[in-house]
Amino acid sequence: MKHFSRSLFVFALLLPSFATAATAQEEACQFAEEPIPIGTMAPLSAPGAVLLGQQIVWAVQLAVDEWNANCGIEIDGVNHRIELAVGDNEGLPERAQAALERMIFEDGVVAVVGDYHSAVGLATMGIYQQNAIPMIFSGPWNDNISANGIQAFEGQPARITTNEAGIDYVFRISPAISFAATVMIDWLLHVGSENVVIIAENTDYGVPASEKDAELLAAGGARSDIYHVELGQEDFLPLLTRILAAAELPDAVILEMTGETSLNLAQQMAEVGLAPNEDTLCVLVDEIAYAGRTFWETVPYGNYCVFFRVGIVPPLFNEMTHFVADSYLEAFGDDISSYALAAYDAFWLMAGAIERANTITDKAAIVRQIELSDVTLAQGHYHFRYGSHNPDLGDEPAWMWHQWPDPALTMMQYFSEGQPGPEAAVIWPPQYQTHGTALIPYGTVPGE
Numbered sequence: 001m002k003h004f005s006r007s008l009f010v011f012a013l014l015l016p017s018f019a020t021a022a023t024a025q026e027e028a029c030q031f032a033e034e035p036i037p038i039g040t041m042a043p044l045s046a047p048g049a050v051l052l053g054q055q056i057v058w059a060v061q062l063a064v065d066e067w068n069a070n071c072g073i074e075i076d077g078v079n080h081r082i083e084l085a086v087g088d089n090e091g092l093p094e095r096a097q098a099a100l101e102r103m104i105f106e107d108g109v110v111a112v113v114g115d116y117h118s119a120v121g122l123a124t125m126g127i128y129q130q131n132a133i134p135m136i137f138s139g140p141w142n143d144n145i146s147a148n149g150i151q152a153f154e155g156q157p158a159r160i161t162t163n164e165a166g167i168d169y170v171f172r173i174s175p176a177i178s179f180a181a182t183v184m185i186d187w188l189l190h191v192g193s194e195n196v197v198i199i200a201e202n203t204d205y206g207v208p209a210s211e212k213d214a215e216l217l218a219a220g221g222a223r224s225d226i227y228h229v230e231l232g233q234e235d236f237l238p239l240l241t242r243i244l245a246a247a248e249l250p251d252a253v254i255l256e257m258t259g260e261t262s263l264n265l266a267q268q269m270a271e272v273g274l275a276p277n278e279d280t281l282c283v284l285v286d287e288i289a290y291a292g293r294t295f296w297e298t299v300p301y302g303n304y305c306v307f308f309r310v311g312i313v314p315p316l317f318n319e320m321t322h323f324v325a326d327s328y329l330e331a332f333g334d335d336i337s338s339y340a341l342a343a344y345d346a347f348w349l350m351a352g353a354i355e356r357a358n359t360i361t362d363k364a365a366i367v368r369q370i371e372l373s374d375v376t377l378a379q380g381h382y383h384f385r386y387g388s389h390n391p392d393l394g395d396e397p398a399w400m401w402h403q404w405p406d407p408a409l410t411m412m413q414y415f416s417e418g419q420p421g422p423e424a425a426v427i428w429p430p431q432y433q434t435h436g437t438a439l440i441p442y443g444t445v446p447g448e
Helices: 006-014 018-027 050-069 093-105 118-130 177-190 206-219 237-244 259-271 292-298 319-332 338-357 363-371
Strands: 036-042 073-075 078-080 082-088 111-114 135-137 170-172 195-201 223-229 252-256 281-284 306-310 375-377 380-382 409-413 425-428
Touching (some): 050 082, 050 259, 111 338, 118 135, 177 281, 195 206, 206 252, 223 237, 306 338, 319 338, 338 363
Parallel strands (some): 195 252, 252 281
Antiparallel strands (some): 306 409, 409 425
């Protein structure tokens, strides 16, 4: 099997003559006639998070191009070009199931990576399992996506009971809700929030996420009220008016929703004066806010909003992270989300596992190689603590099964209008802070 220098290859990609060099390299690869089809799922149409879906597909295609420029995937000494099949799930479970079945039965994909919405992940994970298609989810947060790999979870049977071999084909590198919520609520309690409003999308992500937030807030002695809205909803004025009419205004408003809906609500919230201001924090859980140009065009009154981010913070970007982020910035003039970086990493994990397994037909061997992953990519060092290689969870939560245990989870805050996402302050956890504070008070600039 081939082993190439990642750093040298990235350097080649940065050269202006890369397209010509890559074409010449591919011509020298002597590819087999049959390519290896690998799929990616993403929301590319409304009501899904379209911008993030486009970023996911772009990032996976970038990874595919890198692999093909280095002679693709080698199986039994033969180089195979990788072909990317794309499924648009629209953020809807029924659309996702249909798109996935087309990729499996028409495109013949041997594996899939990516995706974003939890409802889609929950609706499709059984299809991956039943058809023995290895999948690495890089976006969905719902605990159940990884939790029911080995045991019943919230009334759902364990996936591995659906196949005689006892093999679980589903992996995840995005965080479980229970993991992510702890970071955000710890921060809110640390800065003194006692009365919190949670506005959540009425989906398999928003409902359990808001419930977990409320549970953790209550455990910390804070009060909370939950309001649900529909994904893709555009007019939030009646809800915001109701919140403003309450006897006591909240210390913080959490927006537990995804994509463009999150930004639209944040702007309307700012326009009516609910948040952000001196008394009430604006907290976006969806990291579309990290895309600075998109955020400021959609939420011009959103200065001092805080947003959740998955993935290593900009000061800790490695060579690979810089390469992908800089490539996207050059192509689109905006900042790439960590969900897209995770999808890029998911492809590298999958392609590497296929090549190490030296097969596209023995899916169990591919699963085994994913479980044994031990590699640093754009978002950090990947490994899977629990799987068939280490099946005893002990006291660990069920969602740790086939779950990457080490994603960096942070809270970031804008403090200057028009600020690029990478220049926002990292305010939590303390070990990642870039400006020495857990909160930048409204109307102030750190250090002044």
